[in-house]
Amino acid sequence: MPPPEPEKVDKRQAAREVIDILHEIATLLNTHLNRQQLSYCVSLIENGVNPEALANVIKELRTQYPEPVLADGKNEA
Amino acid sequence: MSKTQEERVEHALSQLLERILPTYPDEDEVAADERAGEPAIVPDVNHVSDLIKRDLIRDNSFPDKALKFSNLFSKLLAQPVLNQKWAMLHFLHLLSDSEPPTTTQSDGARVPDHRQFLVDSPAFNEAFSSAGLRRLPKPETSKPARSVQTLRLERRPERRKAEETDEQHKSPAQAQDKAERMGQEPSEPALLRDLPFTLQGLSSTNLVFSAPNKLKLPATLPVPLISLLHTLAEPSLLYRSLSEFVDSSEGGLVGQSFRSALGAELRSYLGLVATLEGQIRRALAQLDESLPRQGIGKAGVTLRRCVVWTREATMGLRLMSLMVEESRGKKGGELISLIHSFSLSHGDPFVGAFAERLLSHVTRPFYDMLRQWVYDGELSDPYLEFFVCEQKQLPEKDEDGNEKGGATSVWEDKYKLNPPMVPTIVTEDFANKVFLIGKTLNFIRHGCGDAAWVESYSKSASRELRYGDTASLERSIGLAYKTTMARLIELMETRFRLFEHLRAMKSYILLGAGDFIAVLMESLSSALDRPAITQYRHTLTAQLEHAVRNSNAQYDLPDVLRRLDARMLELTHGDIGWDVFTLEYRIDAPVDVIVTPFAGKQYLKVFNFLWRVKRIEFALGSTWRRCMTGARGVLGAVSEKVGADWKKARAVVAEMIHFVNQLQYYILFEVVEASWTELQQKMRREGCTLDDLIQAHSKYLEDITRKGLLGSTVVDFPAQLHELLKLMLHYRDAVDGLYSFSVAEFSRRQDKAAAIEARTKAGKWGVSERQLDTGSPFAAAPASKLVGGSANDDDILAGLRVRLGSLSEDFRRRVNVLLGDLYYQPDPDLRWLAMVMNFNDVYEPVRRRRGGSRKDKEKEKEKEKERGKEAEVKDGGEGGREAGEKAKT
Numbered sequence: 025m026p027p028p029e030p031e032k033v034d035k036r037q038a039a040r041e042v043i044d045i046l047h048e049i050a051t052l053l054n055t056h057l058n059r060q061q062l063s064y065c066v067s068l069i070e071n072g073v074n075p076e077a078l079a080n081v082i083k084e085l086r087t088q089y090p091e092p093v094l095a096d097g098k099n100e101a
Numbered sequence: 102m103s104k105t106q107e108e109r110v111e112h113a114l115s116q117l118l119e120r121i122l123p124t125y126p127d128e129d130e131v132a133a134d135e136r137a138g139e140p141a142i143v144p145d146v147n148h149v150s151d152l153i154k155r156d157l158i159r160d161n162s163f164p165d166k167a168l169k170f171s172n173l174f175s176k177l178l179a180q181p182v183l184n185q186k187w188a189m190l191h192f193l194h195l196l197s198d199s200e201p202p203t204t205t206q207s208d209g210a211r212v213p214d215h216r217q218f219l220v221d222s223p224a225f226n227e228a229f230s231s232a233g234l235r236r237l238p239k240p241e242t243s244k245p246a247r248s249v250q251t252l253r254l255e256r257r258p259e260r261r262k263a264e265e266t267d268e269q270h271k272s273p274a275q276a277q278d279k280a281e282r283m284g285q286e287p288s289e290p291a292l293l294r295d296l297p298f299t300l301q302g303l304s305s306t307n308l309v310f311s312a313p314n315k316l317k318l319p320a321t322l323p324v325p326l327i328s329l330l331h332t333l334a335e336p337s338l339l340y341r342s343l344s345e346f347v348d349s350s351e352g353g354l355v356g357q358s359f360r361s362a363l364g365a366e367l368r369s370y371l372g373l374v375a376t377l378e379g380q381i382r383r384a385l386a387q388l389d390e391s392l393p394r395q396g397i398g399k400a401g402v403t404l405r406r407c408v409v410w411t412r413e414a415t416m417g418l419r420l421m422s423l424m425v426e427e428s429r430g431k432k433g434g435e436l437i438s439l440i441h442s443f444s445l446s447h448g449d450p451f452v453g454a455f456a457e458r459l460l461s462h463v464t465r466p467f468y469d470m471l472r473q474w475v476y477d478g479e480l481s482d483p484y485l486e487f488f489v490c491e492q493k494q495l496p497e498k499d500e501d502g503n504e505k506g507g508a509t510s511v512w513e514d515k516y517k518l519n520p521p522m523v524p525t526i527v528t529e530d531f532a533n534k535v536f537l538i539g540k541t542l543n544f545i546r547h548g549c550g551d552a553a554w555v556e557s558y559s560k561s562a563s564r565e566l567r568y569g570d571t572a573s574l575e576r577s578i579g580l581a582y583k584t585t586m587a588r589l590i591e592l593m594e595t596r597f598r599l600f601e602h603l604r605a606m607k608s609y610i611l612l613g614a615g616d617f618i619a620v621l622m623e624s625l626s627s628a629l630d631r632p633a634i635t636q637y638r639h640t641l642t643a644q645l646e647h648a649v650r651n652s653n654a655q656y657d658l659p660d661v662l663r664r665l666d667a668r669m670l671e672l673t674h675g676d677i678g679w680d681v682f683t684l685e686y687r688i689d690a691p692v693d694v695i696v697t698p699f700a701g702k703q704y705l706k707v708f709n710f711l712w713r714v715k716r717i718e719f720a721l722g723s724t725w726r727r728c729m730t731g732a733r734g735v736l737g738a739v740s741e742k743v744g745a746d747w748k749k750a751r752a753v754v755a756e757m758i759h760f761v762n763q764l765q766y767y768i769l770f771e772v773v774e775a776s777w778t779e780l781q782q783k784m785r786r787e788g789c790t791l792d793d794l795i796q797a798h799s800k801y802l803e804d805i806t807r808k809g810l811l812g813s814t815v816v817d818f819p820a821q822l823h824e825l826l827k828l829m830l831h832y833r834d835a836v837d838g839l840y841s842f843s844v845a846e847f848s849r850r851q852d853k854a855a856a857i858e859a860r861t862k863a864g865k866w867g868v869s870e871r872q873l874d875t876g877s878p879f880a881a882a883p884a885s886k887l888v889g890g891s892a893n894d895d896d897i898l899a900g901l902r903v904r905l906g907s908l909s910e911d912f913r914r915r916v917n918v919l920l921g922d923l924y925y926q927p928d929p930d931l932r933w934l935a936m937v938m939n940f941n942d943v944y945e946p947v948r949r950r951r952g953g954s955r956k957d958k959e960k961e962k963e964k965e966k967e968r969g970k971e972a973e974v975k976d977g978g979e980g981g982r983e984a985g986e987k988a989k990t
Binding site (some may be wrong): 035038039041042045046048049050052053054055056057060061064065066067068069070071072073074075076078079080082083085086089 | 106109110113114116117118120121153156157166169170173174176177180181182183184185188189190191192193194195196197
């Protein structure tokens with residue numbers, strides 16, 4: 025990925041766009057995922073991870089570890 | 102390559118976990134817990150987007166969020182880089198509206214339960230399987246887990262590649278060799294691959310259509326698969342037969358539209374098959390040879406699933422083939438009725454909706470025909486499918502053998518309502534209305550020659566008629582009905598002067614115009630007394646002309662007078678002019694639709710009867726006049742000889758005149774005028790149709806003939822009346838004979854008085870000895886003049902007396918019988934007539950019973966005796982009555 029060939033650049037551009045779109049959808053749906061989290065999720069799912077499982081994991085984690093008001097997981101960008 | 106991918110996953114996961122929470126141990130326990138929560142749905146991008154949209158709409162009263170989502174979704178779909186769009190969306194959907202992770206607790210304060218877990222562990226991989234189907238619990242646990250892993254390992258490189266080339270290449274599954282290894286021939290994937298062709302009715306390697314309606318299944322398959330294939334074979338076979346039916350082109354327009362509607366349904370079925378094929382291909386591409394049954398359970402498409410997917414379509418096909426089976430031999434309205442019966446009376450809403458859908462297509466040609474019929478009055482029905490049919494061969498003669506006029510055929514016989522063809526989507530009333538509209542338009546166009554109006558009407562009123570819009574259909578039909586009927590009546594009234602003609606017929610044929618008839622009778626009477634052979638038409642028409650000019654008829658319309666004609670009926674030997682003369686009123690098209698030739702005959706019948714009555718009245722009147730004038734002069738002089746006879750004769754003649762007058766009054770005022778008023782009322786009614794006019798007129802005529810004693814009831818009134826009238830004529834002749842006898846007697850006496858005068862003047866004796874010898878000087882004087890002639894005269898007088906007596910007797914008897922019959926008629930008017938004739942109980946009505954003829958004879962004998970005994974009794978009826986009473990007892 026690092027080598028910045030022109031088509032790779034295009035790809036990245038496209039990937040960013042996708043992330044943008046997905047982020048918008050995510051905010052629309054109140055998923056409370058930030059961009060970073062989202063992009064990791066995307067890459068996980070793209071690599072064949074079961075989306076339901078992932079979602080459940082995230083939910084589970086959230087219930088088990090409720091964030092403080094200033095959740096560092098979110099602010100660390 | 103795979104290694105790096107694994108690393109990437111691990112990296113991403115750990116990153117994510119780090120960012121979500123502080124690191125804890127035993128994370129894999131959670132993952133193990135999550136194993137059960139695999140996606141329970143088939144991966145379908147559109148489906149999940151629909152779900153999301155629905156949620157958004159549900160949660161927000163305004164659709165703007167959903168709209169926004171739709172935009173984003175379409176943008177996302179356009180993006181080539183993302184492969185797991187469904188998974189991503191599903192993931193987001195699951196996370197949606199999750200509780201905002203806000204707690205006052207810090208991450209670090211949490212007890213780290215699940216700190217790390219093995220990403221590569223089989224359980225985890227299993228959990229993150231991409232297939233969207235719920236898995237069946239498997240007996241062996243370790244082996245499938247490993248195979249899943251291998252699947253992952255094998256597939257990932259490809260996916261990588263696909264990602265890089267922006268294209269998704271599905272690896273072709275090598276299922277066949279795998280299947281052979283499993284010992285099942287053919288394998289399920291192979292069958293799945295063939296399935297789309299089978300569903301389209303095409304033969305394939307494993308599933309061969311051996312006959313048009315036979316599908317051969319491979320014998321090597323296990324029973325469960327066979328049963329599945331049986332289920333799948335049904336739509337295939339149905340489709341085959343249906344497509345055959347759709348391709349055939351026999352049948353009428355409705356049949357063809359039925360075929361096309363079925364064709365559209367079959368196309369949607371093919372669409373389903375195509376999507377099915379797409380699913381199958383995609384599933385087959387994802388197959389994995391290493392799994393048992395090639396992992397077909399994971400691919401999402403199995404034969405069982407196909408059965409489920411084709412279920413609804415199978416029901417549709419079944420219904421269609423049922424319709425096709427039942428539609429054989431039916432056409433037009435029957436076919437529509439058939440389909441309508443499915444939509445109307447079938448309990449299954451699916452069937453109802455399906456039939457409704459078909460109906461809207463199938464009825465299109467029907468409504469086209471309806472439109473043309475209702476707005477143009479033309480029948481365009483090449484396959485005889487409409488419920489109105491044209492009769493090709495016009496019947497020249499009806500059942501009575503009467504010739505029919507052209508216009509009558511146009512109205513009555515040209516078109517016919519064909520009840521079996523009336524589709525059930527329209528009511529019977531509606532069909533009748535439609536039939537009448539078209540017929541009227543057609544009649545206006547062809548019968549009345551008013552094509553211009555029809556054309557302008559069809560241009561202005563024509564509108565589209567469709568199935569399902571019953572209210573507006575009813576309205577437009579009702580409107581068309583009103584318009585056409587009003588137009589036809591208006592045409593009849595103004596252009597064809599229907600009412601003028603009817604009035605003219607009433608006044609001339611039914612003797613309504615008394616002055617005209619009186620003049621005609623007077624001028625014709627002398628001519629008509631002569632034998633029929635000497636009658637000439639031109640003299641008759643000349644007299645008619647004379648009568649018209651000398652009566653109020655001259656002010657009538659020339660068109661009406663032109664139609665009035667005098668004519669002679671067929672001659673038979675011995676007829677005199679009275680018997681054959683008739684008046685005629687010519688009616689031409691299109692009024693003869695109402696005044697049919699049959700009606701013309703009725704009119705003629707009534708006229709002949711009335712004319713005869715009139716003639717009797719005229720004859721009796723002239724005789725009466727002569728009697729009255731003669732009584733002052735001639736008859737007074739001979740009263741001592743024939744005075745008694747004259748008195749009797751006058752009484753009888755008065756009786757007859759009373760009878761005739763009552764009869765005439767009854768027919769003209771009680772019957773004709775009453776029926777005429779009724780007819781007027783009916784014809785002037787609002788919303789009257791031509792059929793109503795025809796009906797009203799035939800009712801009018803029927804009333805006149807029935808009440809006018811001309812109808813053929815149980816009692817033969819016409820014959821009785823005819824006899825009575827003949828009797829009156831004979832009696833009149835006899836009275837005339839008496840009159841001429843009296844005149845002869847008178848002239849003899851005058852001659853004698855003159856002779857006596859002459860002799861006295863000559864200085865001789867007025868009466869010689871020889872003359873006195875023969876008898877009394879006064880009474881026997883005429884007889885003494887000519888000795889031979891005296892006896893002769895007495896004979897004549899006696900003959901006359903007998904004749905007059907028997908005729909009056911006969912008249913009375915017949916009137917009694919007639920009155921007896923009249924009293925027992927159901928019609929109050931007829932009873933009224935009897936009452937009027939016998940207002941002072943002069944007559945003794947006789948009720949005829951079975952065997953009455955014998956009694957009549959007995960009565961006659963009795964009367965003969967009575968007559969012989971008491972010839973001097975003036976009122977013969979008294980004797981007759983007594984005799985009748987005796988006979989009764």
